[in-house]
Amino acid sequence: MSDERRIVIVGAGPAGVRAAETLVAAGLRPIVLDENARWGGQIYRQPPANGGFQRSKKTLYGFEAHKADALHTTMAVLLPQLDYRPDTLAWACEPGRLDTLHAGREIRVPFSHLIIASGATDRVLPVPGWTLPGVYTLGAAQVALKSQGCAIGQRVVLAGTGPLLYLVAYQYVKAGAQVLAVLDTSPLSRQIAAAPKLARQPSTFAKGLYYVGWLKTRGVRIERNVTLVGVHGEQGVCAIEFRASTTGSSTETLACDAVGISFGLKPETQLADLAGCRFRFDATNRCWLPELDAAGRSSVQGLYLAGDGAGIAGADAAELAGRRVALALLDDLGMAHPRGAGMRDAASLESSLKRIAVFRQGIETAFAPPKHCAAQWPDDMTVCRCEEIDAGTLRRCIRGGEASEINRLKALTRVGMGRCQGRMCGEAALTLLAEETGKPLAEVGRLRGQAPIKPIPLSAEMVADDDLAEIPEEARDE
Secondary structure, eight states: OOGGGOEEEEOOSHHHHHHHHHHHHTTOOOEEEOSSSSSSTTTTOOOOTTOSOOOOHHHHHGGGHHHHHHHHHHHHHHGGGSEEEOSOEEEEEETTEEEEEETTEEEEEEOSEEEEOOOEEEOOOOOTTTTSTTEEOHHHHHHHHHHHSOOSOSSEEEEEESHHHHHHHHHHHHTTOOEEEEEEOSOHHHHHHTHHHHTTSHHHHHHHHHHHHHHHHTTOEEEOSOEEEEEEESSSEEEEEEEOGGGTTOOEEEEOSEEEEEESEEEOOHHHHHTTOOEEEETTTTEEEEOOOTTOBOSSTTEEEOGGGGSOOOHHHHHHHHHHHHHHHHHHHTOOOOOSTTOOOHHHHHHHHHHHHHHHHHHHHHTOOOTTGGGGOOTTSEEETTTTEEHHHHHHHHHTTSOSSHHHHHHHHOTTOSTTTTTTTHHHHHHHHHHHHTOOGGGSOOOOOOSSSSOOOTTOEEEEGGGGGGSOGGGTTO
């Protein structure tokens, strides 16, 4: 690849793989950086190549097995035509350059064009006891199942809200795990009200209904409109306490040894932030997102976003968006669009993405995070576990008039300054700040990204990307 056309894709999930496929079909050789050891992203995460266990794609991905297989196969075919770099963390971004970490080496990767397909992470809203050993996010529960071949516990309760709640429950029961209950904080009435928009994707809607019915026939308890009171235990989880809508003010305690909890997904936008992209508040995603045109171009020339990192829309939309940004990049290079099997024109891709966007609005209506939950958090409940900041500390700072904006609150209390860089506590801090000030989320600010966006070792050796050619292939991972 010439210096004028040094194209880098961050992420090898559905969006990244389809972007790479389109660019390769046009005669380009992009660099693909992936934090995971194998391509597929979170939704189509593959087990380790030598993981010591075997599970079929049908078992791992259920109804989506054929989609997972198609994506995995596509990437396998593309490998000789890519500069593919797995186990590589992109931890900082400056104009024309990414800083990455691989095998203990910090490698600076220059680019002329950058596609960020960074995916999403769990939206975490804490409950008392959420820091106990045995409490996981739903995403982590999936990682354990897909990458490690194990469940998070022997008696599992899954709680929170969002379609992932039912998918993970289905995957766990299919794998032979014991799921005692699914505790959904969203009321059934909201899910019924969202049905017309959800019906815009009839096959996806039908699968969601199937998961619920299938779980019930297997004896999994499903409760909706639940209030989560807390997780109990000392050295680990022993029970979860909740209030069901049918029991009035009384609470119920359900014995278990593991809890998976999340309130939907939120986009990973840190790299776009560091790259200088303009942001806007998106009411559907309930967060700040990079400003994009219909093709996925950001406000920074030569920088594009696709997939859930640009706004939660799911795996199908990610594949479409990956193809669309690749076409936009080709347009900006003055190159013709590729033709052939699997290739679609820009107008067709955008039409499909608009239809999925309506479905996504239905999802957010059906599974909105609980309102005013922060008002119920006790002062001694940890909000930021990296820095050990509790809700009382944040409240005192806000009520004292010292902070009404999230970055000011961060500066004064250190919330969001730890290893997770706000991934686990950022949503909670914003929610509490909005509750205490009486302002909507859009008016309490955006937690600004800082490099490194994930921890890196101080001992890492700095290597220029061009110097990699001087390192023998077999020695690069030593």
